[in-house]
Amino acid sequence: MSLRSALTNRLVRRYLRRLQNKRSILDPASLAALPEAALLPLRRDGVDPLPAMDELRGRAPVSRLPIPGVRVWLVSGHEEARQVLSDVKSFSNEFTNLAAAAGLDADHQPGGLGFRDPPDHTRLRRLLTPEFTMRRLNRIQPRIHEIVAEQLTRLSEAADTTGVVDFVEHFATPVPTFVICELLGVPYEERGAFQEFSASRFDVLGGISGSFGAISHSHDYLGGVIARQRDKPGEGLLGGIIRDHGDEIDDEELIGLADGVLTGGLESSASMLALGTLVLLRDREHFEALRDAADPGPVAAALVEELLRHLSVVQTAFPRFARADTEVGDVTIGKGDIVVVSLNAANRDARLGPDMNAFDPSRTPSSPHLAFGYGIHRCVGAELARVELRAAFPDLAARYPNLRLATDPEKLEFRKLSIVHGVTELPVQLN
Known part of the structure; x- marks a missing residue:
């Protein structure tokens, strides 16, 4: 075991011992004890926000969580969300604030950009x-199309004798994994570790110890990758x-940046590919319009x-602190209060246009969507996600023009409580 591995594992064990003695508001037992209204930002009805979220946003776009x-x-309101997300003078993202409020170890910084001011x-x-300019992305765009084409072939290879295959396992997850x-x-052969690290941290039902354990293992693994990159x-x-x-950057900071790219670019893109395909196949006119377009x-x-x-698969933005x-x-938000912005609720705000709960590619909302956030913390990989999605959906429709759901949509199992929404x-x- 490397020195880095030993130190990391020791920190994880020490952290978990502390959790046993000091209950966090984010551990499974505490989550289960919360009122249902407190979990509203992490719940969905299929791909849609719960009706209670629509009602709350219409009545009080800024409201207290119990x-x-x-x-x-x-x-939950769009205008109010833009205000909070863009105001770095009034609101902080620093991890130490979350640690103090939630009973976490302040020394266990997840890294990346989301928890920094x-x-x-x-x-x-x-x-x-x-690294995310269109000039740089254009360099890997041909490879993205190759990855999509390879996975479309593997979809057919993985299908059973009736032509049925799990789209999540054999396309939606591998494509962004290979791209990242x-x-x-x-190395591509290490993609299994990538997928495990990414998925486990967003499952809130597993509690904060599970999420932070995934982060620790991810950082340990990435430390080895970066050591090799430093050498060559x-x-x-x-x-x-x-x-x-x-x-200009030490190993811990570089690990944090790499981890942010890994988790931000993998799990959210995988969910977008899976849920996006569900939407297109559930209402086939949009799939057919894409398939038949000259x-x-x-x-x-x-x-x-x-x-x-x-x-808006990323359900909430990083928490802010007044x-x-x-x-x-x-509403007056007091100094030290925590602010959670619901991105999916803000993007369905009725003030943006008519029938915002409907899927309508022809619409022109009065303000751009917030799926990637807003302000200085807007997702740095937004354009990469767009490149992936714009490559995957047309190539999917061209390769499998008769693609259809192989189950009743009502029987699909969605994540019950998660930061990144998805279907299992x-x-x-x-065919």
């Missing part, structure tokens, strides 16, 4: 952003940052943007 011991506000956030994002491996510059920088994102900025590019672009808005008393809408299996008939 969580004992802490003051937590839910922001400027100037650290500004410095680290400056290192990462150039390509982007980071790590490759052509991927990690090698590029090390070559260009090796002295030029599928514009059709796919419109479909993807509406799917991003309609599904630095001072702040007015949001007609999606049986499809290929």
Whole structure:
């Protein structure tokens, strides 16, 4: 066992012992004891927000969540969400705030950009952003199409004798896994570890110990990847940052950035591919319009943007913490209060246009969707996700023009309580 592994495992064991003695508001027992209204931002009815969320947003786009011991506000209105997400003077993302409020170990920083404030956030994002410009993404775009084509072939190979196959296992998950491996510059044979690290941290039913255990194992693994890249920088994102900025970023910061790219780019894209395909097959006119288009590019672009808005698979933004008393809408949020922004509720705000709960690729909302967040913490990999989705859906429709669901949509099992919404299996008939 490496020194890094030994130290990491020791930290994990120490952290879990602390949790046994000090209950976190995020552990399974505490979650089970919360009022149902407190879990509203993490629940769905299939792909849709619960009716209670629509009712709450219409009545009070900024409202208190009934969580004992802490003051937590839910922001579900679109205008109010944009205000909170863009106001870095009034709201902080620093992890130490969450640790203090939730009874977590403040030393166990998850890393990445989501739990950092400027100037650290500004410095680290400056290192990462150039790797996600369209010029850089155009370099790997042909490889993305190759990955999609390879997995479309494997879909057929994995199907049973009746042509039925699980779309989640054999397409929606492998495609972004291979893309992230390509982007980071790590071996494809290690994709199994990537998928495990990504999925386990977003399952809130597993409790905070499970999520933080996944983060610890992920960081340990990525530490080894980065050590190899330090020794011999490759052509991927990690090698590029090390070559260009090796002295400006230490290993822990680089592990955090890599981990953020891994988890942000894998699980959310996998859910978008699975749930997006469900939406298209449940209402086949949109699938057929894509399949039959002489030029599928514009059709796919419109479909993807509406799917991003309609599904908003990342249910909530990183929590914010009020630095001072702040007015949001007609509510005063007190200094030290926690603010949770519901992205899926904000994207369905009736003030944006008519029938916002419907899927309509022809719509033009009055304001852009918030599926990738907003402000300085907007997802740095937003354009990569768009490139993947715009490649996958047209190629899927062209390769399997008669694709259809192989089960009653009412029988599908969705995640019951999660930060990233998804479906566990999606049986499809290929022919």
